[in-house]
Amino acid sequence: MSRLIILTVATLVALGAGSxxxxxxxxxxxxxxxxxxxxxxxxxxLLFVLxxxxxxxxxxxxxKSAADFYAAGGGITGFQNGLAIAGxxxxxxSFLGISGLVFASGFDGLIYSIGFLVGWxxxxxxxxxxxxxxxxxxxxDVASFRLDQTQIRILSAVGTLVVVAFYLIAQMVxxxxxxxxxFGLDYLYAVVIVGVLMIVYVAFGGMKATTWVQIIKACLxxxxxxxxxxxxxxxxxxSPEAMxxxxxxxxxxxxxxxxxxxxxxxxxxxxxxxxxxxxGTAGLPHILMRFFTxxxxxxxxxxxxxxxxxxxxxxxxxxxxxxxxxxxxxxxxGFFKLGAGGAYDKVKDILGGTNxxxxxxxxxxxxxxxxxxxxAVAFATILAVVAGLTLSGASAVSHDxxxxxxxxxxxxxxxEVRISKISAIVIGIVAIVLGYIFENQNVAFMVGLAFAVAAxxxxxxxxxxxxxKGTTTRGALxxxxxxxxxxxxxxxxxxxxxxxxxxxARELFPYDNPAIFSMPIAFLGIWTFSKLDASNRAxxxxxxxxxxxxxxxxxxxxAAAHVH
Amino acid sequence: MAAQDYNQLLRSPQFQxxxxxxxxxxxxxxxxxxxxxxxxxxxVAFAKPLLATKxxxxxxxxxxxxxxxxxxxxxxxxxxYVQRANSRFDELTRHLTREIM
Numbered sequence: 316m317s318r319l320i321i322l323t324v325a326t327l328v329a330l331g332a333g334s335x336x337x338x339x340x341x342x343x344x345x346x347x348x349x350x351x352x353x354x355x356x357x358x359x360x361l362l363f364v365l366x367x368x369x370x371x372x373x374x375x376x377x378x379k380s381a382a383d384f385y386a387a388g389g390g391i392t393g394f395q396n397g398l399a400i401a402g403x404x405x406x407x408x409s410f411l412g413i414s415g416l417v418f419a420s421g422f423d424g425l426i427y428s429i430g431f432l433v434g435w436x437x438x439x440x441x442x443x444x445x446x447x448x449x450x451x452x453x454x455x456d457v458a459s460f461r462l463d464q465t466q467i468r469i470l471s472a473v474g475t476l477v478v479v480a481f482y483l484i485a486q487m488v489x490x491x492x493x494x495x496x497x498f499g500l501d502y503l504y505a506v507v508i509v510g511v512l513m514i515v516y517v518a519f520g521g522m523k524a525t526t527w528v529q530i531i532k533a534c535l536x537x538x539x540x541x542x543x544x545x546x547x548x549x550x551x552x553x554s555p556e557a558m559x560x561x562x563x564x565x566x567x568x569x570x571x572x573x574x575x576x577x578x579x580x581x582x583x584x585x586x587x588x589x590x591x592x593x594x595g596t597a598g599l600p601h602i603l604m605r606f607f608t609x610x611x612x613x614x615x616x617x618x619x620x621x622x623x624x625x626x627x628x629x630x631x632x633x634x635x636x637x638x639x640x641x642x643x644x645x646x647x648x649g650f651f652k653l654g655a656g657g658a659y660d661k662v663k664d665i666l667g668g669t670n671x672x673x674x675x676x677x678x679x680x681x682x683x684x685x686x687x688x689x690x691a692v693a694f695a696t697i698l699a700v701v702a703g704l705t706l707s708g709a710s711a712v713s714h715d716x717x718x719x720x721x722x723x724x725x726x727x728x729x730x731e732v733r734i735s736k737i738s739a740i741v742i743g744i745v746a747i748v749l750g751y752i753f754e755n756q757n758v759a760f761m762v763g764l765a766f767a768v769a770a771x772x773x774x775x776x777x778x779x780x781x782x783x784k785g786t787t788t789r790g791a792l793x794x795x796x797x798x799x800x801x802x803x804x805x806x807x808x809x810x811x812x813x814x815x816x817x818x819x820a821r822e823l824f825p826y827d828n829p830a831i832f833s834m835p836i837a838f839l840g841i842w843t844f845s846k847l848d849a850s851n852r853a854x855x856x857x858x859x860x861x862x863x864x865x866x867x868x869x870x871x872x873x874a875a876a877h878v879h
Numbered sequence: 880m881a882a883q884d885y886n887q888l889l890r891s892p893q894f895q896x897x898x899x900x901x902x903x904x905x906x907x908x909x910x911x912x913x914x915x916x917x918x919x920x921x922x923v924a925f926a927k928p929l930l931a932t933k934x935x936x937x938x939x940x941x942x943x944x945x946x947x948x949x950x951x952x953x954x955x956x957x958x959x960y961v962q963r964a965n966s967r968f969d970e971l972t973r974h975l976t977r978e979i980m
Contacts, residue, residue, distance in 0.1 A: 422930075425946040426923060433916040433949070436956045440905040440912075444964075556937040563938045573940040574931030575923045582924040589920050593913075613969060620961045627954045631947065861885050868898050869972050871979070 352499040355687025356694075360498075363531070363695045364512065370527045371520035381728040384521035384735060385452035385710055386607040391526055393614040397621025400605050402529030403703045404431075404596075404622070405536055405629050407696040408489060408762075411670045413630065417637020418644075418672035419662050421562070421572025424637055428630035430589055434596025435626065439619040442597050445781050445867040446606045447615035453707075454603040454773065455715045458780050461859035463788040463852070464724075467776070468715040470795045474772040475600040475711040477799065480749075481761040481768070483704050483742075487750030488758045490697040496667050497674065497690040506750040513702045514743035517709060518736040522608060525702045532699040535692045537625065540632040543673070543689070546680040547639030555635075562641040567661050572641075587831035588763075594834065595766030598773030601707035612870050633673075640672035643679040650675045701746070709738035760811035763828060767806060771798035771833035779841045781867055784860040787853040790845025798837025805829035888979060897971040904963060908956050919949050 378384050391399070409431065417424030450456040455471035487506055494505035516524050551557040559573065566572050596602065606615045644650045650666055651659040665671060677689035713735035718726045776795040779786045806812060808824035845853070866872045888894050922930055922945070930942030 422940070422942055422946070425943070426920075429916070429919065429946060429949050432953050433912060436912045436953050436960075437909055439957050439960060440909045556939050559938045559943075570938065573938055574942050575927045582921070585920050585924050586917065589917060593916065613965065616961055616964055620957045623954050623957045627950050630950060634947075861889055865885060865888055865894070868901075869894070869975055871976060 353497060353687060353690060355683055356498055356690035359687050359691035360694050363535070363691060367516065367524070367528050367531065370531075371516050371524040374520035374523035374527065378521045378523055381452070381714075381732050383523065384732045385604075385714065387522040387526050389608060389610050391608040393609055393617030394621055395526070395530060396605055396609050396614070396618035398533045398625065399526045399529040399608075400602065400618060400622035401625035401629070402533030402536075402699055403602055403605065404626055405533065405696070406486070406700045407493060407693045409630070410536065410540065410633060410696065411493075411673050411693060413633040414637040414640065414673040414676075415669035415671070417634055418640040418665075419669045420568070420576050420578070421566065421638075421641075422574055423576045423578040425634055426575070426578060428633060430592035431596070432623070432627055432630060434593045435619060435623040437593060438597045438602075439616065439623070441778065441782075442603075443606055443615045443619050444612035444870075446603060446777075447609065447612045448867050448870040448873040449781065449863065450607055452604070452607055452714050453710050454600055454777055455711070455719075458776050458791070459719075460780065461856055461863045462780060462786070462791055463856075465720050466788055466792050467780075468719045470792055471773065471776065472711040472715040472720075474598075474768065474776070474795065474799060475715075476708055477803075478598075478600055478765045478769050478773065479704050479708040479711070479742075481765040483701060483708070483746050484749050484753055485758045485761040485765075486697060486701050486704070487746050488753050488756075490694075490701070491750055491754065493697065494694060496671070497693065502754055503751060506747055509698060509701060510743045510747035510750070512698055513705050513746075514740050516698075516702045517705045517739040517743075521732075521735075522604075522706060525699075525706050526605075526608060528699045528702055532692070532695045533625065536696055537629060537632075539677075539689050539692045540629060540636060542685075543639065543677060543680055544632045544635040547635055547643070547676075550642075558635075558638055558642060562638045565645045565661075566641050581826070583831060584827045587826055587828040590834055591763070591766045591770045591828050591830035593770075594774045594830070595770040598769030598777065599765075600711065600769075600773065601703040603773075603777075604707050604710065611873075636673050636676060639680070640676045644672065644675055647679070650679070705739050705742050705746070708742045709735045712738040712742075757811070757815050760806060760809075760816075763811070764803065764806045767802040767829050767833065768799060770830050771802040771837050772796075775834065775837040775841060779838070781863075783842075783845075784857060784864070785845050786841060787845045787848040787850075787856050789848040789850070789853065790841045790843070793844040794837050794839070794841030797840040798833050801836045802829045802833040805833060884979070888975075891975070891978075893971065893975050893978065897968065897975060900971070901964070901968050905960065908960055912953065912956055915949055915952050919945060 380388070382388050409428070413424050413428050416427065446454065446457055449460050453471075453475070455468050455475070458471045459467035487509065490509045491502045491506040494500050494509075495502050498505070500508075516528055548555070548558065551561065562572065563570050606618070609615050609618055644665065645661040648657060648659060651661075651664045652666060653659050654664070662669065665675065667674070674686065674689060674693070678686040681688075713731050717734045718724065718731045772795045775798055776791050779794070780791055805824045805826075806829055808822065809827060809829075810822040811827065813819050813822045813824075923942075930940060930945065932941045933939070934941055934944055
């Protein structure tokens with residue numbers, strides 16, 4: 316049962332892909348029945364694409380310097396950035412996956428929304444302001460602030476690219492499956508459309524276009540989910556108790572949906588997952604990058620506050636939508652695959668699998684027009700998330716690897732931005748190819764792995780280099796690598812990969828999520844190898860802490876980074 | 880800034896006061912969030928019957944109330960931090976910057 320935890324969480328983010336593995340006896344999304352072309356959805360989606368391409372065109376005209384390209388010139392306000400962060404974070408998977416999980420098991424869905432939310436206060440209290448004060452375009456700027464540029468930039472670029480790669484594959488496969496289901500488009504077309512559009516947004520419009528795509532998508536998603544929740548609550552006279560009572564009467568599990576079920580069975584896995592979700596959020600490169608788009612630490616701080624508010628509100632909506640789906644759909648055979656004599660299982664037989672609960676609810680509450688709108692929003696959501704990931708990966712290649720490591724800082728801004736655009740195109744093409752290759756693979760573990768790597772490599776290196784004076788290059792490098800390697804190894808040896816992907820009989824690592832082991836390994840590694848480092852370079856690095864400390868705490872010396 | 884300026888700033892009571900107050904506040908709130916979240920997870924893992932307890936006469940369970948409270952607490956904690964930072968910490972920082980400029 317415990318393997319459900321990582322798989323389910325991964326699915327919540329990586330929607331669709333591998334959901335048949337998630338609920339072992341659950342819905343089968345693997346065998347997708349293609350829908351007829353859904354014209355309302357396609358037209359609404361085309362409107363979204365046209366609007367965002369218009370924004371990209373305008374953004375391209377305004378994007379001249381490297382600061383424009385990577386950080387939207389630092390001209391995004393705290394409120395706008397809060398919406399954009401929420402847009403980056405509220406994936407189609409949180410929307411459809413969590414509401415689907417609530418539909419299938421009630422309370423358990425709430426456990427995951429909470430896990431995804433609680434990382435944000437930590438980001439605010441420990442990371443956001445210091446990051447803005449120290450960095451320029453990527454979190455590597457901060458991690459390598461007083462450490463060796465070459466080694467630490469390579470480490471954080473690798474950490475970035477690993478997280479981006481796994482996240483992106485999961486999103487591409489989920490996107491292809493979802494679009495096939497929603498729009499009736501072929502899987503390959505769907506993946507190519509997503510890939511091409513994200514290349515256009517990122518390569519032409521840079522951070523400015525990507526930010527506005529996120530903001531528009533966040534508004535559409537919040538508006539759609541709000542409307543759906545209001546229609547549901549309206550039916551129950553705005554009494555949640557009446558809604559819960561009706562759901563308990565309707566759901567085959569009855570009163571069990573109001574209490575924790577089988578999802579958190581093994582406390583070690585539960586805590587490990589909690590650690591990965593909480594601290595992984597603070598190590599996701601595409602999220603960290605968003606803090607450089609605002610003018611100062613105060614705006615960075617406000618953006619997390621707004622983002623937390625929007626994300627919390629959104630997760631409460633998904634909870635209402637899940638319960639709404641129970642009450643609106645379960646007694647209507649029109650939403651189910653019917654067996655002999657019209658009999659159906661109220662959970663397993665829902666058309667397209669439980670992840671489609673919110674989509675069917677749109678149909679039940681607002682007819683085909685609302686169904687088209689919500690489908691288009693789901694597509695837009697995927698597009699926005701992959702664009703953010705691509706920009707982050709491209710920046711790691713151009714800003715960290717090319718400009719600082721290969722060219723050793725001797726490169727013109729124009730050349731660096733050009734390299735970044737080329738990287739975005741290459742990443743987009745690679746993502747299309749990988750999306751195609753992995754079509755029928757179990758990719759559900761990949762988002763869990765992305766969070767585990769972010770929590771075990773990016774986060775410890777970032778936090779220690781900023782907060783602990785004694786951190787040296789050798790310590791950060793060895794500790795970060797140990798965290799990265801141990802997280803990846805433990806996931807590979809766990810059931811999700813070792814048994815379900817490679818087909819071995821027994822898993823070699825008993826837990827679903829490595830974070831409870833790999834995070835301490837990383838922190839201990841950084842501490843030990845920094846302590847053992849008696850080199851002259853280490854002495855210089857420790858001595859350089861004071862200047863970094865003043866800037867990270869006060870922002871003195873930081874403001875200039877974005878002003879032209 | 881030259882090296883002696885750094886040393887001067889580091890030793891200045893205002894700087895030390897700012898850093899001491901803010902890091903104490905930030906770590907207190909971080910620990911509060913950790914305790915709330917992992918407390919909830921441990922209840923889910925070890926005290927399922929408790930979370931299934933009904934609140935009042937209806938079907939709403941203690942688990943749902945607590946779960947929604949955890950979501951709310953995350954937002955409230957960020958609000959508390961931002962409020963204090965916007966007033967107190969920003970003011971201390973402004974004083975400090977003015978002094979060295």
